[in-house]
Amino acid sequence: MIGTTIAAISSAIGEGGIGVVRMSGEDSKEILAKIFEPADKGWIAGHTPLGHLARNDNDLEPRKMKYGHIVSSSPAETVDEVLIVYMKKPHSYTGEDVVEIQCHGSVVSLRKILSLCYENGAVPAAPGEFTKRAFLNGRLDLVQAGAVSDMIRAKTDRSYAVAKDQFEGRLSTAVSSIREDLLGILAESIARIDYPEAFTGEEQDSANNRKFLDELLLVSSRIEGLFASARTGRMVRDGLRIALIGKPNSGKSSFINAISGEQAAIVTAEPGTTRDAIEVYLSVDGLPVIMTDTAGIREAEGEIERIGIDRSLSSYGKADMAFFIIDGSVPLSLEDRNIAGLLDEGKPLVVLVNKSDLAQKVSDEEVAALLSGYSPPMEGLTVWAQHEVPRSGRGGLIGGNSKILHISAMSGEGLGAVTSIISDFIYGGKVSSDDSIIVTNERHKYLLEAALSEVSMAAAVLSSGDAAEFAEVNIREAYDRLGEIVGETVTDDILDRVFADFCIGK
């Protein structure tokens, strides 16, 4: 719809050296300002939350590349280093304000940036929509028209192929079933409006509206369930990021070796650092996990050390959860306390008291005291509250969002419990009803969110006492939005349902 700001990945699908995310529309600049931190503003990697780009035209000179970082505020993290360019309307491809973000070509990075654009007000571009806008704004003569249409076609064909993805197949089934529910409401609402005489002597409209309201709330919770699975979807698709933190020699490396077991762990060095952080890709119970072994955090003594600490904080900031490894064979030290002081309350934490095969010098109480400054956050609490502490290891819960496990990287004690924690974390929470349905696609996530908001509006209309036909507009919109996920937006099926369910005649 013209008037909205659209965003899409404009570079070819698949891994490439660089990728491009493009936005077009009145808000593109404003959305960029919310997610882009220019390098020349004194920004230092790893320090969050981040300041916003001043909304001043001088800061974004049209057609001038600018270097900086895409950042998200919640969770506060740096997503990627990027070059951005702004094209002021009408001097752009679409004739609208256009922003292009050039980032690293990984799918993960592209998707994350796109998702940030959506979170800040952009909507997904429909196939060919940039071209459509270019045309509507009279800009199309600037491009090689034929080449564009070929590109559109290629992209569409590819998206057909993508649709066969198995996750999407399951999602499709779930979405179709939610649509069925909406269809039932729509059909009855339409039948009541268009054939009022067929409802003579039946339930009154006001009573019926309450019934609709109940049904809508049910639909809304079902969409929410799917929506929540988007988080799981990302982890399944991209891998769960776990940051290992702890003082040097606490056993982080041996822990990695132990947990990855016989699986061939791929160890890569994060490039461009002096004190490298190691990323280990491993499969835990068939799930991709990216474990980051940071350089170790200790008192900064020199400049090099400083960078190492920043690196560690940065990988901690990017992680979905953290394993804090403490050497149980020696008493807690200042270094442990320093690390505890740096913990982010928003990040789920597992404390692994390592070397349980040796004589223990650290008690659970001491660990609890160590973390006393770390008050459990609200977000993510439910993930843990629903699951028992795995019995296979000794340990206990601290608050809701962190737990202590005693392990031995040497003997293997407690490693099964760690595996369970990882698996629970990925599949935990709201996806429990049908954890085989996982939303992996940012566009789907957006559409689910839009459908959810329409359903909520419909419910609000019905509760405010306005007539059902106003709510029907929103219900239909939700129905169409969900239809976009499964590739059906034909409205005739609504009438089919009306005629199938209601006995209407003259």
Next chain:
Amino acid sequence: MDLIIQGVDEDLLMEAYDVIVVGAGHAGCEAALASARLGKKTLLLTISPESIAHMPCNPSIGGTGKGQLVKEIDALGGEMGVNIDKTFIQSRMLNSSKGPAVHSPRAQADKEKYHIEMKKTLEAEENLHLRQGEVVELLFDSGSGAGMTNDEAGTTEAKGGISEMDSGSGAGMTVAEAGMTGRKVCGVRLKSGTVYPGEAVVLATGTYLGALVHVGSREHHSGPSGFSPSVDLAKTLAKDGIGLRRFKTGTPARVLARSLNYEVMEEQAGDDQPLPFSYLNDEIGGNQISCWLTWTNKEGHQIVSDNIHKTAPYGGYTTGVGPRYCLSIEDKVDRFPDRERHQLFLEPEGTDTDEVYIQGMSTSLPERIQEAFYRTIRGLENAVFSRYAYSIEYETIDPQALRLSLEYREIENLFFCGQVNGTSGYEEAAAQGLMAGINAALKVSGKDPFVLERSEAYIGVLIDDLVTKGTNEPYRIMTSRAEFRLVLRQDNADIRLTEKGYRLGLASELRYRRMTEKKLAAQKEMLRLRGTKVSPVAANELLLGLSAAPVSDGVTLAALLKRPEVSYAGLVAVDPVGFDASGKPVIGRAAAELAEIEIKYEGYIEKQERQIRNFEKLEEKKLPEGIDYLAFEGLRLEARQKLDQIRPTSLGQASRISGVSPSDISVLMVHLARGNS
């Protein structure tokens, strides 16, 4: 105009007309009146003058969606609203308990008076000749501006196409002679052999074309209500290459009121104050009759299911496609076996007759079994029958073969409207008739067609649905088909359309003045309501009386009106200025209604207007006539075929065709831009 068809025996050649309308049902009447009122010399031909504006089925006008259509016809300067206001015997506003977008007026008509009044109007119309005659053939012109003899056309099989009809001579051209493309209609031939030259022809054959009536396993050629069908024309149209298919509909039996026991039925009275359909009327008379509600029962259902194989559809005697929203009693029993009863309404057909229509109970059971079934119904035990139920199948064209102007795409100056286009209902027919009549007149004058958008009128929705999406069953308008229905309301059809009708020359000066006065009054009233404050004491007295939440400060009348509990009429307690001594709005009912809705539903209406502006952007992108879609690089095959078949006029219309994807639309955009540069 000198349209002469050469080669016709001069005794058979009649005077020429600008526009010839074939069929005088609800579509034909509107078409002929519109054409004549636009100054065109118009001929209206009907097989039976007694069937003019006849209602062979239910004796009512309006209903959900349909009522809006009638209001729109009226706003443009059509006749249906005026005629029903003259002849209604009961009136109700359907859905009045719901929001204003779906309020739909419906009136019971006195069938006979409706027919007589429409006939009088036709007879009185200048430029219009109403005449009896059965059209059996269309005559074509190869494009030179006049009909051609066979010699000129250079064909060898001179009269092959028409001799079968024994219609006299080789005048004009049949398809075989002129070829299938580039044809233009130039007149009609009657069964008597008489030829009327005409620049444009509007076909409004209703359910008469090739009509076959079924009762039980028997069938016979007949139009509705025993009127003569139009059988020969169906044959020549098929020969002319016009694709036809059979649709079916049904009508219930009629019984005499004196034989019914209303005591055991539920009364359905009209509204206390009937509201007019026509914007020309402020007030109309009162209700003269009530309708009655009763129910079927298991005993009756048993009779139906025992005999269901004796009906045409279940016995396999018909291939006609019937509508799903208009189920016969056999369909109801068959498809909803769990329902223990079905409701029916008894609707008097007029004040000069004792006949009563059994709404909701159409059937094609044999007459004897019909009788047994109907008499199981409470209140109908001793019913005396005056007409039995039947189903009727008839030829329709595929409306996708039409332009949005209702002109047949492959034959210039030939228009189709009404039930022959695959619709159902008097109102749908009249709406198309009006548009076809207007467009035939405009075409003859060399002017651009008059097309209403989906965002402007239900008429636009109706015609766009037909032409763009087609229909596989008799099409009925529904409010749910109109995506912009919060704006397309029955109270504002005049505001939406009368100016257009006035500019065409169809809506009268009086109509236009009444519309502008109402609009102005409503606008001033909205300003006043927004600018007038009420003290919290007075406001709370009103609100608490309605069990609504009180206010702490003074509020404007507009703010009060936005509360779901408060109506405009309810403001009388706090707004002495707005109402006269009898409690009626000073600015009049219609203007007050408009102001009320515009304020009360402001948020929803604004949202819809934004949607309309977005919608219109694509509608404004016009697609040129001559695109060769079949050879169009970049379009998917299905899209090429669909676009070639429907030939949309705008990108918006193209995007509504099933089988045309968003990427196809983008490809078309690219093409358009390339063409412009």
